[in-house]
Amino acid sequence: MGQNLIYLIPVLGILSLLFTYWKSSWVAKQDVGTEKMARIAKSISDGAMAFLKAEYKVLAIFVAVVGVLMAISGTTEGSSPIVGISFVIGAFCSALAGFIGMKVATKANVRTTNAARTSLGKALEVAFAGGSVMGMGVVGLGLLGLGTLFIVYSNMGWEINKVITVLTGFSFGASSIALFARVGGGIYTKAADVGADLVGKVEAGIPEDHPLNPATIADNVGDNVGDVAGMGADLFESYVGAIVGTMVLGAVFVGITGFESTNDFGGLNAIILPLVLSGVGILTSILGTFFVKVGDGGDPQKALNKGEFISAALMLVATFFIVDWMLPESWSDAAGTTFTSMGVFWAVIIGLVAGLAIGIITEFYTGTGTKPVKSIVNQSLTGAATNIIAGLGVGMMSTALPTLVLAAGIIGAHYFAGLYGIAIAAVGMLSNLGIQLAVDAYGPISDNAGGIAEMADLPKDVRQKTDKLDAVGNTTAAIGKGFAIGSAALTALALFAAYMTTTGLTSIDVANPVVMAGLLIGSMLPFLFSALAMNAVGRAAMDMIQEVRRQFADIPELKAALAVMKKNDGSEYKTWSDSDKSTFDAADGKAEYGKCVEISTKASIREMVLPGLLAVISPVIIGFGGGAEMLGGLLAGVTSCGVLMAIFQSNAGGAWDNAKKMFEEGVEIQGKMYYKGSDPHKATVVGDTVGDPFKDTSGPSLNILLKLISIVALVLAPLLS
């Protein structure tokens, strides 16, 4: 096989993209249902594309400017101006992955609704096919891009450290897009959501997803923009970052005795290992997708679990053989530390297990009916204030166990395989990303499908089926969020270790006051960043609220329909008088959805700039102003505090959300039943509204913040050393 085996990496990437193409064609071929459904779906799809277009226009400028700066920075020794090209390609791949995911998700949503008119199994199939396009698209583009660039740069006659240094630009490009996609998407989705809820539901009293509400399409667009494209870009970044970080650390072993003899990669085995593991992960993910099937009356959760479990088991076995084959049984690095291939295998396993453990802990703190969520439910009895206090308490409390898991994981992975072990653990956690992300993206598609069923006035049993899919989606979303945070932390640590290696720093000593100052500033960034993101949501939501109010006041048909609704307060449509019915029906489609979509788009693009620039610029200022070691302190601070703030906010938000859901299903407190509309339920609505920007904007954006700052530092490293 010889060195040609390296060429398998982009081939596996292409295979993944072919799978993506096959699945998306299949989705496109499904029936969209009634004319009304098609019209609604088109509005959502148009809105989503309009957002992406506006976003990418701004990002193109950013990418061009930073790409040139990168190229200039690449003129130093040990790098190359080509790093600018790596950056642009990384950004392009990330953007493309987002585009593909959104495109298919906005096709799959309405087709899932339509499939739910016949069977649950078929609906799951469509929704999951849509999700798997996102998942396999992300890993495919990641591996294709990284693999191809690695091969090209390897043939430039550069030494291996330079190859990898130039390759880090790809990861930085991916991070940049991820940051703006997460922040912009997060602001979009929450501005639309809060606007739709506060004016539509609370002020005007119309149900969620009702076509009378002008913000309802924007709300559904937001689910795609935030949860599909945002989550995809986030994990694309983790995936690429973990691989690149491991490659940097693997380069330390080049030239070590034993490596050149084990097989045919020419001594680069430790560098190529993360690529190979990820490549095999593509195969196991594709295999896993075939097991996700459910009959009518079956449990979609079990079907998803089965796919993930089979994929993970295959990956586990494959990892053993790959590691055993690619690495020597034992070797020593330049410093004399001894490593073993089995040590590396255990580090990968630690990554897999830690990811799983954090997911399960997340589910415990945020799942419907769990003890922490019940405590929020109980505290809602005395009003919104105690509900909020309880939710904040649960969120803060929920940081303890994941932190201990991470700490143990770091120590364990390092024990088995040094810094390389920490990085490869991150790769292990993410090796199955294809199917994991498919499961994640399935959630918002199901959510959208339910929205379309509501808007299109479909029979109740359709909504019941989509609700069943959606409920499973909420659980997978919670686990997925925990997983995203865990992988972000490990990736950031891998990049941190790579930064150390590249700068040649021997220590980052927090007893050095400059480092301590860096640590403090780094710890502060997640707070500042969260504040900026939340204020941005507040301002964007205000714009939306005013637009919805304006439409309710200015559009005569809407005004009349609202008056009729109020008059027939609570009674069913069929009991209304004929003239009321016709007034009401006349409003159908009169709401100017496009205006709301436009406002959310404009606001989110405007608001994503400041937090985005903060993340990119602060490591540059600290690095050049305070030196490499102070920047190291900043990285340590932003990683530790960022992980904690991310867990706190995501879990508090998730717990508030499910506390509200428990009331909607009916819940017993102190021997009395409470339902939707009761005072405690209203208290949980306040909690949920507070939790929304926590869990969908600022919390998940922090994942990116910490990875992005680490990757900027790594890119700057050759200039600082």
Added chain:
Amino acid sequence: MGQNLIYLIPVLGILSLLFTYWKSSWVAKQDVGTEKMARIAKSISDGAMAFLKAEYKVLAIFVAVVGVLMAISGTTEGSSPIVGISFVIGAFCSALAGFIGMKVATKANVRTTNAARTSLGKALEVAFAGGSVMGMGVVGLGLLGLGTLFIVYSNMGWEINKVITVLTGFSFGASSIALFARVGGGIYTKAADVGADLVGKVEAGIPEDHPLNPATIADNVGDNVGDVAGMGADLFESYVGAIVGTMVLGAVFVGITGFESTNDFGGLNAIILPLVLSGVGILTSILGTFFVKVGDGGDPQKALNKGEFISAALMLVATFFIVDWMLPESWSDAAGTTFTSMGVFWAVIIGLVAGLAIGIITEFYTGTGTKPVKSIVNQSLTGAATNIIAGLGVGMMSTALPTLVLAAGIIGAHYFAGLYGIAIAAVGMLSNLGIQLAVDAYGPISDNAGGIAEMADLPKDVRQKTDKLDAVGNTTAAIGKGFAIGSAALTALALFAAYMTTTGLTSIDVANPVVMAGLLIGSMLPFLFSALAMNAVGRAAMDMIQEVRRQFADIPELKAALAVMKKNDGSEYKTWSDSDKSTFDAADGKAEYGKCVEISTKASIREMVLPGLLAVISPVIIGFGGGAEMLGGLLAGVTSCGVLMAIFQSNAGGAWDNAKKMFEEGVEIQGKMYYKGSDPHKATVVGDTVGDPFKDTSGPSLNILLKLISIVALVLAPLLS
């Protein structure tokens, strides 16, 4: 003068205590006013003493057990079992300071009310006299204890490092009491407050501080327990910790050429400098208090500022001459670094300025009418949820500037005088603590005075005068909280540096995974600790709510009076029918205040144990389990994340509080006026209730957490090195 100058330190401590005695006798001699006022004041005073008694009973066990453990730990080389005695004395001094402060505060409150019946100037005089007893008591006991122990241990024939090691036990004792006082006091005051508000104000509709509310006495007791004793213990700890930390670092210079020749301290100048500066601070604080005077119609804020300003200016001048006199013009340590006396002077100035700057920033983010608070006011228009989001945003945003000030302060102080500079900066920040704490403690006394005026049915102009004092108190409280956090951070850093020196670690390298794991766990502790504190408040408040509800249901006079109030909804008492009046009057004093006091006491004692033990035990586990360097990582994490969480929570709470106050005075939003009782005002009440445990329980407790963990580490240091 010779070495005898050291004996001046305890003498200055005694002088401070004499001043305290003089002021408290003066307060005691003032008239208490009407019989009803006396009765109410006695209830508050009895409640406060009951709490202290119950608290000290539990703490006595803790102190005895830990004292013995400390004595055992002191059997290693370089220490002595006497460290256990230091611990017990430190704990005793802290407890005594709390006792003295509470005792006089609960006397001064009613006498302030009575003085307000005649003049504002007199009322200020009484309230400030009460506060200055707390302030001068804290510094007096601190300096007396430290100075005496230092003299005794110096005469034991030990070498100087051993003297200081044994002395650290004093600081640990102070910290332990501080932790329980802050946490217990914080839980007490918020349980009572939330209970009084939710059942009394919201459910039964009776005004704040109304005698019909059974929890109202407990609420007033809480102000003393939390804001007087808690704040005092907190700053006692900072004061002592900063001095001890500086002494440890000063010991590095013993034997350095130049020190023995400058004057008569026998080469120990760098060690004794913090004691001397603090001693002179006692004199300048006492002088400053004489300038706090106001005529009727005058501005109490200006009077307080004048006292603080004069005191600070005197301190500044004195510092210059003392540093110049005690330290050689320049010298070099063992590592060859050059120090200058002027460098040390600038480090002290940096501490003073940083403390001031953080106070001003705090005021900007939390003061009535400032831009951030106005943003919360505006967001309250759309309900409680947006009010909460805005407040969380303001709190997080407010971390940025103080962090930059701290970072700059650390770098600056280190630039001028190395690690010693950071420690002496903390001493500089705290040198004027006597008068600063007097101003702080004046706040809750004025608050209580207003409550007594309300409960005792005094004429409106009395309440107006106390309100004027109270409004000033709110500003000083905000600044004082910022100051407490800033000094805690610097003190923790001083202790951190002392820990490094004592363990002999050359670096604490965050690139070492074990240290990174320590950093993560350390960063997590403030979240966990806050969650425990908030949950504790929730549970304690539930107990209180149930008791108040029980009294309203079970006590016939209360029940009847409530019914009468409801019947005459909103109309003034004098317009009521005679029979209504007599039914209402019959309820006077029928509420069982004592039961509520008992419940708050029991709940807070019960709930303070878990978070308290967490703080003491975690550094022990990490230190012995993971080693000295991992514990160093833990310290770095808990310090950085702890400071941020403390600022975030304190400022969010302060901002919510003042946003509510702005509605109570009437505020214009988008051209429309809103007042108390409007919907946006109700939204701010929710925000304020969420903010209460933030700013009065978990936030300030974090100050202690980070100092305590640092001091535990310092005490363990000889065992780990």
